[in-house]
Amino acid sequence: MVKYAKAIDGLAKDLARRLAESYGLAETDFFKGWPRQFRINKYHFTPETVGKLGFNLHTDSGFLTILQTDENVGGLEAMDNVSGKFFPISPLPNTLAIILGDMAKIWSNGRLCNVKHRVQCNEATKRYTIASFLLGPVTDLEPPNEFVDDEHPRLYKPISHEGLRNIRMIKKLSDGEALKLITYE
Ligand SMILES: O=C(O)CCC(=O)C(=O)O
Numbered sequence: 091m092v093k094y095a096k097a098i099d100g101l102a103k104d105l106a107r108r109l110a111e112s113y114g115l116a117e118t119d120f121f122k123g124w125p126r127q128f129r130i131n132k133y134h135f136t137p138e139t140v141g142k143l144g145f146n147l148h149t150d151s152g153f154l155t156i157l158q159t160d161e162n163v164g165g166l167e168a169m170d171n172v173s174g175k176f177f178p179i180s181p182l183p184n185t186l187a188i189i190l191g192d193m194a195k196i197w198s199n200g201r202l203c204n205v206k207h208r209v210q211c212n213e214a215t216k217r218y219t220i221a222s223f224l225l226g227p228v229t230d231l232e233p234p235n236e237f238v239d240d241e242h243p244r245l246y247k248p249i250s251h252e253g254l255r256n257i258r259m260i261k262k263l264s265d266g267e268a269l270k271l272i273t274y275e
Pocket residue numbers: 129131145150157159165166207209219221
């Protein structure tokens with residue numbers, strides 16, 4: 091378990107660093123000291139739950155999620171935010187799914203998309219997934235200067251990961267809509 095967590099943590103940091111590099115940012119270790127979280131999702135799908143949701147539509151509140159999906163049981167669906175259509179993220183052996191969350195959208199000043207996703211129960215069986223989250227800063231997050239200019243004015247008021255999570259919880263907005271509440275007029 092510790093070995094797995096360390097390897098996943100290394101991968102998350104590597105992905106974040108490469109993302110920053112791909113935008114030509116000066117600061118590529120921006121995620122230093124950000125908390126991480128690890129969760130095993132266990133779905134007890136039954137004949138009664140077939141056709142229902144196992145996990146409601148949501149965005150992940152953090153920066154990025156590395157999801158190890160069940161190799162045999164599908165159900166994860168991502169939403170295309172232009173058409174609103176859902177498409178399945180089918181299980182592929184030896185493949186991890188990477189999901190960008192609310193903090194990635196705030197950090198990139200709106201360039202990166204916080205992907206809406208859900209889990210649909212398609213068959214009466216058990217389903218296991220492992221989600222590892224690189225969350226976000228404990229202090230208020232502001233996009234790097236490279237993401238802000240006259241054509242791309244600051245979209246969001248500075249906020250910590252916990253601050254955003256509190257808004258999501260209090261306002262019951264776990265589908266990414268909480269970002270509208272911290273948008274500059
Ligand atoms: O179990 C899945 O496939 C998705 C889990 C998920 O979206 C999450 O843990 O945030």
